[in-house]
Amino acid sequence: MTTWQNNRAARDARIAAGAGLAHGKVVEAHDATRLLEAVIRPGDRVCLEGDNQKQADLLSRALLAVDLSRISDLHMVQSGVVLPEHLDLFDRGVAKRLDYAYSGPQSARIARMLFGGKIELGAVHTYLELFARYFIDLTPQVALIAAVSADREGNLYTGPNTEDTPTVVEATAFKDGIVIAQVNEIVETVPRVDIPADRVHFIVKSDKPFFVEPLFTRDPAAITEGQILTAMLAIKGIYAPYGVQRLNHGIGFSTAAIELLLPTFGERLGLKGRIATHFALNPHPALIPAIESGWVRQIHSFGSEVGMDDYIRARSDVYFTGPDGSLRSNRAFCQSAGLYACDMFIGSTLQIDLRGNSSTVTTSRIAGFGGAPNMGADARGRRHPSEPWLKAGAEADPDGAALMRRGRKLVVQIGETFGDKNVPLFVERLDALELAEKLNLELAPIMIYGDDVTHIVTEEGVANLLLCRTAQEREQAIRGVAGYTDVGRRRDHGMVAHLRERGVIRRPEDIGINPLDADRSLLAARSIKDLVRWSGGLYAPPSKFRNW
Amino acid sequence: MEDLRFQHRVRARAGGTRRSAIVGVVASGNLEVLVERILPDAECAVDIKTAAIGFGEVWTAVIGDFVERYSPGGLKFSINDGGARPDTVSLRLAQAVRLIAENGQ
Numbered sequence: 001m002t003t004w005q006n007n008r009a010a011r012d013a014r015i016a017a018g019a020g021l022a023h024g025k026v027v028e029a030h031d032a033t034r035l036l037e038a039v040i041r042p043g044d045r046v047c048l049e050g051d052n053q054k055q056a057d058l059l060s061r062a063l064l065a066v067d068l069s070r071i072s073d074l075h076m077v078q079s080g081v082v083l084p085e086h087l088d089l090f091d092r093g094v095a096k097r098l099d100y101a102y103s104g105p106q107s108a109r110i111a112r113m114l115f116g117g118k119i120e121l122g123a124v125h126t127y128l129e130l131f132a133r134y135f136i137d138l139t140p141q142v143a144l145i146a147a148v149s150a151d152r153e154g155n156l157y158t159g160p161n162t163e164d165t166p167t168v169v170e171a172t173a174f175k176d177g178i179v180i181a182q183v184n185e186i187v188e189t190v191p192r193v194d195i196p197a198d199r200v201h202f203i204v205k206s207d208k209p210f211f212v213e214p215l216f217t218r219d220p221a222a223i224t225e226g227q228i229l230t231a232m233l234a235i236k237g238i239y240a241p242y243g244v245q246r247l248n249h250g251i252g253f254s255t256a257a258i259e260l261l262l263p264t265f266g267e268r269l270g271l272k273g274r275i276a277t278h279f280a281l282n283p284h285p286a287l288i289p290a291i292e293s294g295w296v297r298q299i300h301s302f303g304s305e306v307g308m309d310d311y312i313r314a315r316s317d318v319y320f321t322g323p324d325g326s327l328r329s330n331r332a333f334c335q336s337a338g339l340y341a342c343d344m345f346i347g348s349t350l351q352i353d354l355r356g357n358s359s360t361v362t363t364s365r366i367a368g369f370g371g372a373p374n375m376g377a378d379a380r381g382r383r384h385p386s387e388p389w390l391k392a393g394a395e396a397d398p399d400g401a402a403l404m405r406r407g408r409k410l411v412v413q414i415g416e417t418f419g420d421k422n423v424p425l426f427v428e429r430l431d432a433l434e435l436a437e438k439l440n441l442e443l444a445p446i447m448i449y450g451d452d453v454t455h456i457v458t459e460e461g462v463a464n465l466l467l468c469r470t471a472q473e474r475e476q477a478i479r480g481v482a483g484y485t486d487v488g489r490r491r492d493h494g495m496v497a498h499l500r501e502r503g504v505i506r507r508p509e510d511i512g513i514n515p516l517d518a519d520r521s522l523l524a525a526r527s528i529k530d531l532v533r534w535s536g537g538l539y540a541p542p543s544k545f546r547n548w
Numbered sequence: 549m550e551d552l553r554f555q556h557r558v559r560a561r562a563g564g565t566r567r568s569a570i571v572g573v574v575a576s577g578n579l580e581v582l583v584e585r586i587l588p589d590a591e592c593a594v595d596i597k598t599a600a601i602g603f604g605e606v607w608t609a610v611i612g613d614f615v616e617r618y619s620p621g622g623l624k625f626s627i628n629d630g631g632a633r634p635d636t637v638s639l640r641l642a643q644a645v646r647l648i649a650e651n652g653q
Contacts, residue, residue, distance in 0.1 A: 224636075225636075225639060226633070226635050226636060226639070229639075416633065416635060417633075417634070417635060418633040418634065418635070422600065422603075422631065422633055459635045460635075483634060483635055484606050484609055484610055484634035484635075489605075489606075489609055515639060515642065516639075516642055516643060516646055518639075
């Protein structure tokens with residue numbers, strides 16, 4: 001006889017196996033490994049919550065310590081591979097297969113382990129793509145998540161760094177999976193219910209708060225004149241003519257410079273209210289001066305940022321906040337917002353080739369994609385018009401019938417022609433290809449495909465790829481803003497001059513910008529301390545910063 | 549360390565009356581440029597001491613473009629380079645020309 005509720009029965013058996021270790025739903029931290037041994041089966045798909053920022057670190061350590069005779073060969077499906085323990089799982093044999101999206105700090109080690117055959121790689125995804133697969137073919141049997149607090153029933157408060165949790169829980173709990181949450185504290189009443197108790201099976205109280213990475217703090221003191229110049233070119237050469245109001249910024253210093261130029265350079269150009277009013281964006285401290293100057297109407301966030309909680313709470317007209325007053329972030333919704341409701345993505349990368357393909361993968365580092373490929377892609381399902389979207393569409397297809405012509409999302413790559421240690425941004429061939437060949441991948445890890453890129457901004461000027469009509473024009477437009485890199489010096493000078501006449505390439509002087517005006521005095525804040533001052537003392541900066 | 553020297557014939561004398569100027573600092577990824585008005589009007593010289601070895605071709609291109617664009621006749625530039633990127637070099641040279649083009653000492 002066919003049975004149709006095997007998974008439910010299996011889930012109930014797992015819960016029963018774990019219940020012996022619990023008082024109600026609460027399990028002591030020192031029993032966490034035993035709990036995992038009781039509820040996880042060999043070969044399970046497990047989502048160990050490693051988000052862009054928030055990490056279920058206690059549960060990571062607990063999983064690493066399991067008895068290998070009971071649990072092995074797990075298939076990890078998690079967006080962030082961020083903690084050393086995430087990879088130790090593979091070294092030890094607890095886990096075998098990996099599907100993920102982002103591996104920032106572990107990018108060098110993950111590359112070594114892939115080469116060494118320690119990890120069987122499914123794919124490197126964009127966040128939204130991995131979330132989508134949670135509901136189709138990568139549904140977790142067990143989710144190990146992190147929350148700020150829980151009540152005795154199991155209602156969870158995930159707080160400002162809600163991030164991926166609702167998505168992970170939705171996919172797991174409603175498909176007969178087990179949800180185990182580590183929480184910083186157990187309280188009488190949670191400040192707000194981010195995850196209802198009936199989706200949570202076990203709670204482990206951690207002795208210290210879960211780890212959060214301050215990923216989005218850029219010290220204004222480290223912004224260079226070159227970055228200020230590219231920021232000026234972007235504002236006057238792209239934001240202004242297209243009238244870009246709804247957008248997402250990447251996390252590099254060039255976009256931080258843009259944020260800090262809005263209340264100064266942008267104000268002088270009379271752009272307030274006309275550009276940069278609605279964001280899909282983490283709470284970037286560098287945006288504080290623009291917010292305080294009345295530029296920004298609304299921000300929806302993927303996650304939070306260390307030190308921004310009080311500021312956000314006090315600026316609820318701008319941010320999404322819960323009834324408790326604190327930020328509610330949600331990565332899946334914010335990624336959807338970035339894909340469908342933003343007219344521009346602007347961000348940095350490590351390598352751009354002659355067709356405009358870009359990648360942050362180098363032969364020794366696999367950083368993953370995070371959200372960039374999703375933000376930096378034209379949404380083919382978009383149907384609502386807007387000024388920048390229609391204008392970009394018209395530039396790409398000037399002869400098309402206006403009523404039938406798709407618009408285009410502006411996808412802007414911004415950067416200096418040479419990066420850290422004089423490594424060129426422009427290359428003939430992406431390292432991602434070499435990596436794909438070495439690892440026998442079916443698909444090279446391209447972050448943003450060239451056919452989605454509309455503009456490239458460097459200190460040498462703006463290349464508008466929408467106006468290129470042939471592959472050769474596209475190549476010369478890219479070479480024409482590639483500065484003194486090998487790619488730039490091998491340009492066809494005649495063709496580049498012709499592209500400039502057509503406005504495909506625009507130099508600073510064509511946009512009315514004197515590079516000598518690119519001065520740090522233009523930055524609305526020149527230090528972290530300035531940002532604190534702008535925030536009226538509400539921003540409490542973290543002690544460490546990270547470079548991109 | 550590598551020493552490089554470039555000499556160019558230029559079409560016009562640099563503006564202003566100032567005798568010398570200094571911009572930038574010697575630091576990693578940065579450079580210091582001393583510019584002096586000591587050459588005949590149709591000449592320009594650039595002396596470079598750089599921490600980065602093997603970038604002669606790039607320097608040739610950067611200095612060539614700079615001289616073509618600003619026509620810095622009569623000026624001698626002495627550069628102490630801490631491995632600055634080419635765009636930073638171009639910027640500092642342009643800043644040096646702007647500074648010496650001011651009137652005064």
